[in-house]
Amino acid sequence: xxxxxxxxxxxxxxxxxxxxxxxxxxxxxxxxxxxxxxxxxxxxxxxxxxxxxxxxxxxxxxxxxxxxxxxxxxxxxxxxxxxxxxxxxxxxxxxxxxxxxxxxxxxxxxxxxxxxxxxxxxxxxxxxxxxxxxxxxxxxxxxxxxxxxxxxxxxxxxxxxxx
Amino acid sequence: xxxxxxxxxxxxxxxxxxxxxxxxxxxxxxxxxxxxxxxxxxxxxxxxxxxxxxxxxxxxxxxxxxxxxxxxxxxxxxxxxxxxxxxxxxxxxxxxxxxxxxxxxxxxxxxxxxxxxxxxxxxxxxxxxxxxxxxxxxxxxxxxxxxxxxxxxxxxxxxxxxxxxxxxxxxxxxxxxxxxxxxxxxxxxxxxxxxxxxxxxxxxxxxxxxxxxxxxxxxxxxxxxxxxxxxxxxxxxxxxxxxxxxxxxxxxxxxxxxxxxxxxxxxxxxxxxxxxxxxxxxxxxxxxxxxxxxxxxxxxxxxxxxxxxxxxxxxxxxxxxxxxxxxxxxxxxxxxxxxxxxxxxxxxxxxxxxxxxxxxxxxxxxxxxxxxxxxxxxxxxxxxxxxxxxxxxxxxxxxxxxxxxxxxxxxxxxxxxxxxxxxxxxxxxxxxxxxxxxxxxxxxxxxxxxxxxxxxxxxxxxxxxxxxxxxxxxxxxxxxxxxxxxxxxxxxxxxxxxxxxxxxxxxxxxxxx
Ligand SMILES: Cc1cc2nc3c(=O)[nH]c(=O)nc-3n(C[C@H](O)[C@H](O)[C@H](O)COP(=O)(O)O)c2cc1C
Ligand code: SF4
Ligand code: FES
Numbered sequence: 001x002x003x004x005x006x007x008x009x010x011x012x013x014x015x016x017x018x019x020x021x022x023x024x025x026x027x028x029x030x031x032x033x034x035x036x037x038x039x040x041x042x043x044x045x046x047x048x049x050x051x052x053x054x055x056x057x058x059x060x061x062x063x064x065x066x067x068x069x070x071x072x073x074x075x076x077x078x079x080x081x082x083x084x085x086x087x088x089x090x091x092x093x094x095x096x097x098x099x100x101x102x103x104x105x106x107x108x109x110x111x112x113x114x115x116x117x118x119x120x121x122x123x124x125x126x127x128x129x130x131x132x133x134x135x136x137x138x139x140x141x142x143x144x145x146x147x148x149x150x151x152x153x154x155x156x157x158x159x160x161x162x163x
Numbered sequence: 164x165x166x167x168x169x170x171x172x173x174x175x176x177x178x179x180x181x182x183x184x185x186x187x188x189x190x191x192x193x194x195x196x197x198x199x200x201x202x203x204x205x206x207x208x209x210x211x212x213x214x215x216x217x218x219x220x221x222x223x224x225x226x227x228x229x230x231x232x233x234x235x236x237x238x239x240x241x242x243x244x245x246x247x248x249x250x251x252x253x254x255x256x257x258x259x260x261x262x263x264x265x266x267x268x269x270x271x272x273x274x275x276x277x278x279x280x281x282x283x284x285x286x287x288x289x290x291x292x293x294x295x296x297x298x299x300x301x302x303x304x305x306x307x308x309x310x311x312x313x314x315x316x317x318x319x320x321x322x323x324x325x326x327x328x329x330x331x332x333x334x335x336x337x338x339x340x341x342x343x344x345x346x347x348x349x350x351x352x353x354x355x356x357x358x359x360x361x362x363x364x365x366x367x368x369x370x371x372x373x374x375x376x377x378x379x380x381x382x383x384x385x386x387x388x389x390x391x392x393x394x395x396x397x398x399x400x401x402x403x404x405x406x407x408x409x410x411x412x413x414x415x416x417x418x419x420x421x422x423x424x425x426x427x428x429x430x431x432x433x434x435x436x437x438x439x440x441x442x443x444x445x446x447x448x449x450x451x452x453x454x455x456x457x458x459x460x461x462x463x464x465x466x467x468x469x470x471x472x473x474x475x476x477x478x479x480x481x482x483x484x485x486x487x488x489x490x491x492x493x494x495x496x497x498x499x500x501x502x503x504x505x506x507x508x509x510x511x512x513x514x515x516x517x518x519x520x521x522x523x524x525x526x527x528x529x530x531x532x533x534x535x536x537x538x539x540x541x542x543x544x545x546x547x548x549x550x551x552x553x554x555x556x557x558x559x560x561x562x563x564x565x566x567x568x569x570x571x572x573x574x575x576x577x578x579x580x581x582x583x584x585x586x587x588x589x590x591x592x593x594x595x596x597x598x599x600x601x602x603x604x605x606x607x608x609x610x611x612x613x614x615x616x617x618x619x620x621x622x623x624x625x626x627x628x629x630x631x632x633x634x635x636x637x638x639x640x641x642x643x644x645x646x647x648x649x650x651x652x653x654x655x656x657x658x659x660x661x662x663x664x665x666x667x668x669x670x671x672x673x674x675x676x
Contacts, residue, residue, distance in 0.1 A: 025466075027448030028431055032390070066450040066607075067431035069390055085352030086547055087583045089597070090510030091538070123434065123551075123601065125391050126355040127178050128583065129213040129508060129515025138393045142181030 010048040012037055017052035024053045027063060031070055040071040076111045076118035078156055080149075081135040084121045087128035096132050097121070099146045104153065117153070168201040169247050172220040172227065174277065176209035176362050177394040178355065183235060184217040190238040191219070198242060208363015210277035211517030212264055214538075220259055223249045229259040264514060264533055269495060271503045272480045273356075273519050276363035282401055284409055287366045295482030296411075299374045300419040304334055307378040311481060313489035315501030320346050320437075320474030321550070321578045322654075323567045326481075329471060332461035333379040336469035341381040343372050343423075344446065344465060344472045347388040347395070348430055348437035351550025353509040353581030356517055357475035361388070361395040364479070365402035369425060371478030373416065374485060375471055376423040384425040385465075387442050390432055399427050434551075434605035438653050439472040441607060452607045453653035474579070476505060495521035500566035510547075510583040511537045520565075527561035529582055541586035545670070547594075549578025551601050552658035554665035555594065574665060576658075591670035596624040598662040606655060613656025616647045620663065633675045637667065 016033045020026035030053075034045050041064060050060045064070045082088075082097050097108060097119070106112035106119045127133040130142030136152060173179075173188040188204055195202035210218060215231035219241075228249050230241060237254060244250040256262050270276075279286035287293070299307050312327025333341060345368065349357040361368060372384045388396050403425055406412050414422045428446055430436050436445045440454035443465050464470025480502070484492045493501045500522035506529055508515045513535035520529075526546060530536070537543050545555045548565075554575035556563065563573045570577050585594075602617035623640045627633055644660035651657040667674055 023448075025446070025448040028445065029428065032429060032431065062450055063448070067433050069432035085601075086551060086594070086597070087353040087509040087581075089594075090583055090585045090589070122391060122432075123605075124350060124352045124354075126349060126358040126395075127181050128353045128355055128510065128581070129512065130178055130181055130216070131510070133181065135391075140177050140181040140394070142178060 008044060008047050008051075010042065010044040013045040013048040014052055017049055022052050022054070024055055027053065027055075027060070028067075031064065035070060039075050040073055076106075077116050077160055078136070078153065079118045079120060080106075080153070081120045081122045081125070082144075083123065083125050083127070083131065083133040085123040085128075087124070088131035088133055091131045093132040096144060096146060096149070100149060103146075103150065116157070168203040170203050170205060170222040171247070172205050172207045172222070173217060174209045175206035175281070175394075176216075176277075176359060177392070178213050178359075179209055179216040179218070180394065182216050182232065186235040187217045187219065187233050187238065190235045194238050194242050200242075200247065202247070205280050207279065208276045208281050209359055209517075210259060210265060211273065211359060211519075212262065212514070213516040214514045215256070218259075221247055221249065225249065226258045226260065229256040229262060230254045231256065264516070264518075267533070268519050269503050269521050270519050271483055271492070271495070272367075272476055272505055273360065273364070273517065274483070275367065276360055279364065281363050281365055281398060282405055284366065284405055287364075291486065292366055292482070293370065295485030296370045296373050297417065298485050299377050300417055300421060302377075304378050304380060307374065307485070308334055310489045311378070311484060314484045314492040315489075315496070315499070316477065316480060316484060316492065317500070317567070318474055319476035319480075319504070319579065321351075321576075323577065326473065326477055329461050329473070330375065330378050332459070333381075333469045333471050336462060338380060340383070340466075340468045341379055342465045342468055342470040343375045343379070343381045343384040343478075344443065344460075344470055345372055345384065345386040345475055345478055346437060346439065346442060346472055347386050347392075347399075347475050348442060349389060349392070349475070349579070350434040350437045351552075351579050351581050353547065353550060353583035354507050354579045355509075356505040356507055356580060358392050358395050359517055360475055360479055361392075362398050365398050366406065367479040367482060368399075368475055369402060369406050369411070370482045371480065372425060373411070373421070373423055374481050375473065375478060377419070377421045379469070379471055381471065382422050382424070384423060385446055386425065386427050387430060387436070387446055388427060389430045389436075396427065396429055403427060433607075434601075435607045435655055438655060440653070442472065443470065450607070452609050453655070455652060497521075497523040497564070497566055498568055500568065504565065504577070504580050506565065506580045506582055508534045508582050508584070511539050511541070511543075511586045512584045513538045522566040523564050525562050525564055526556065526582070529565065530561060530584060534582075534584065537584060537586045539586050541588065543584055544587040544589055545585045545591070547583045547585070547662060548581065549576040550581050551598065552576075552654065552661055553578050553581070554661050555591065555669060556665070557669040560669075574661075574668075576661070591666040591673040592624060592628050595663045595666040595674075596621055596628070598659055598666075599624060602655065602659040610650075610652040610656065612647045612650040613652070613659070616643055616651075616656060617659060619643055620647070620659075624663075627674055630675060637674060640667070
């Protein structure tokens with residue numbers, strides 16, 4: 001039995017829940033923190049959170065699947081968010097997204113063949129006067145051109161290879 | 164400046180950062196050190212002239228002088244041109260507040276934004292902060308509600324509901340726990356005013372929330388902030404810490420009988436969570452599904468308790484109203500649209516940014532006088548006003564006054580004040596399709612007209628684009644839109660037809676008409 005319980009238990013998730021006094025209303029915050037730690041939400045993490053907050057697993061899956069932010073599989077090494085909402089459309093976001101898809105072989109909403117790059121569509125980053133806008137690792141970029149985006153991606157790939 | 168250091172302002176606003184403000188600040192630091200000049204760099208919010216970002220300001224005896232847009236590579240030449248003493252330069256714009264775009268505005272809610280160090284309580288107080296709250300703390304709740312009602316302030320989140328009436332309803336509920344929930348979900352494309360304010364003057368929002376708490380007898384507040392705004396989240400969290408350390412949160416604020424605490428909660432990427440009932444569900448840790456009203460939140464909201472849900476700008480405007488009086492605020496504006504509105508100019512626009520003006524300014528004035536036409540230099544074809552659920556307005560209708568009533572009469576809406584400009588390459592059928600697609604992606608799924616209607620709508624527009632039975636499909640689309648308008652549970656499904664039908668009506672040529 002011990003082995004099974006060990007497998008279910010996700011120690012970091014348990015700790016995060018504890019820091020929020022195991023309060024069910026803090027579920028979004030708990031999920032954010034659990035995801036920040038690992039980049040995605042594993043079955044074990046969700047089971048442990050459900051147990052700690054004393055809510056059903058169906059309930060937690062309902063919440064996780066509702067919100068676009070929560071990921072149920074490990075993300076690519078480099079996740080690029082491109083704004084696809086109206087103000088950015090007005091300054092060429094669709095052409096920019098098509099360019100990235102082709103150049104880096106990463107379909108919108110999916111990963112590149114080598115699993116390195118992921119292109120995510122988002123709807124408004126609050127930078128609508130300086131579009132097209134994008135975000136990488138929480139860093140916001142405005143007036144993004146294909147050249148600037150290529151440079152940003154290359155910089156980051158180089159940095160990851162160095163590390 | 165005898166002996167003292169020279170103050171240079173470089174914004175830390177996310178829009179400024181998105182075009183390199185951090186690099187510019189670092190470069191100014193290096194260059195000043197190299198030249199052994201004593202420079203103090205202050206990271207302020209944005210002045211809202213976003214096309215000039217990064218906008219660097221130097222404090223001089225003649226006021227703050229503006230230079231922008233400054234790239235990292237411009238910094239050495241700025242020093243060479245002695246910009247620290249107001250030297251002339253290709254990027255110089257003179258006194259910031261005399262730049263026409265800025266001088267033509269009526270800055271009320273944004274009076275301090277871009278002026279002060281966002282997290283300096285001393286700066287905040289030196290520029291009029293805390294006057295409104297301190298007045299409120301010695302007023303009776305009914306008096307506070309009376310002032311807000313008399314000011315004519317209406318909700319800036321989109322629906323335009325009179326704020327005083329909402330507060331009064333919550334005040335009238337029996338005592339016990341009540342909540343103030345600030346809606347900082349700002350999901351509308353083309354809007355960024357909430358973000359700018361939270362990054363540039365976060366204390367004004369905290370002050371407004373404390374006033375609301377005193378007015379209705381609430382002891383807990385939440386700011387529901389979208390996850391797409393990491394910079395605003397960081398600033399608001401730090402602002403709450405500063406505020407708490409200064410004794411402005413917690414038990415018996417400033418010796419009054421008002422006790423109030425504020426928590427920052429982060430959304431998780433769902434447009435519908437800006438709808439107030441969905442937001443409250445989300446704050447309880449649940450799926451963000453919209454709920455049937457009544458009951459309204461002011462009677463039964465968060466955890467079933469009386470709850471005020473107000474937009475960032477609504478709350479942040481109340482300190483000014485308390486400080487200056489209801490009549491002063493009401494003097495701005497026209498008809499039943501009183502006060503000022505922070506408009507946001509976005510999309511293909513030469514001078515994009517934030518324009519706070521009294522209600523009544525026309526769309527043409529915003530787009531042409533302030534905005535300077537399209538950034539691309541192409542002719543403008545349309546504006547989408549009021550976010551993704553707002554109408555497309557053709558250039559021939561640009562003389563419409565930007566107030567609640569005039570826009571409603573024109574079949575449009577103000578929403579959160581977003582103005583998104585499109586040039587003549589826009590395909591309005593594709594924009595209509597996107598409105599349906601966005602509804603499909605963001606629908607909470609609770610009711611059929613929205614969940615299924617948006618998918619059907621998208622498919623029907625696809626057929627129209629592909630020239631399949633155009634006349635017939637346009638009729639199908641129209642009926643579908645009417646159904647969504649009438650039968651959707653909330654304004655997500657209920658207003659999605661607005662951009663669609665306005666596009667069909669004003670630009671029939673794009674639908675094969
Ligand atoms: C789909 C949808 C999205 C909304 N998004 C927001 C939002 O992001 N921010 C906001 O303040 N109000 C939003 N609203 C309006 C809110 O439901 C509510 O009217 C508002 O927060 C009330 O505050 P106010 O009276 O200060 O405007 C949205 C409404 C709908 C139907
Ligand atoms: S209209 Fe759409 S978003 Fe609103 S309750 Fe119905 S399904 Fe949900
Ligand atoms: S629409 Fe792209 S940042 Fe707002």
